[in-house]
Amino acid sequence: MRAPRLLPVLGICLLPMLSGCIAKTAANVVTAPVRVTSKAVDMATTSQSEADEKRGRRMREYEEDLGKLERRYQKHMRQCDDGSDSACLKARNDYADIQQLRASAPY
Incomplete structure (x- = not known):
């Protein structure tokens, strides 16, 4: 109940x-x-700060890629100076890659 x-x-x-x-x-x-x-x-x-962050990120990535290519180019140039024909060809290709990357710079 x-x-x-x-x-x-x-x-x-x-x-x-x-x-x-x-x-x-x-x-x-x-x-x-x-x-x-x-x-x-x-x-x-996209806010201005977000756009700035993206632009900064693209610039850092570009500079990293350019630095890697330049180091690889210098390495192949040293090997080319030591008499390696294949290294000379690789250095030429690296140089072409560097020029192509510089043409597409984000700034």
């Missing part, structure tokens, strides 16, 4: 908690289109 009497009491106690949940859900539903739209706009646009 105690169980039926307890149900109305539990219902009264839970009712305020449910209304809070419903209000919160309603607020989320109402603001959802605004949040989705602002997220889409944010993803579609």
Whole structure:
């Protein structure tokens, strides 16, 4: 017999908690289109700092690639000076790669 009497009491106690949940859900539903739209706009646009970061990253990668090619070219040139014909050919190819990379410099 105690169980039926307890149900109305539990219902009264839970009712305020449910209304809070419903209000919160309603607020989320109402603001959802605004949040989705602002997220889409944010993803579609690039801020100046993001553009600067990307440009800096491209410049660093370019300089790293150029440095690797120049070191490889110098190594092959030393081997070419020592009399290696294949190293001379590799040095020529390295030099061509360096010139091609410099033509496509990001700045």
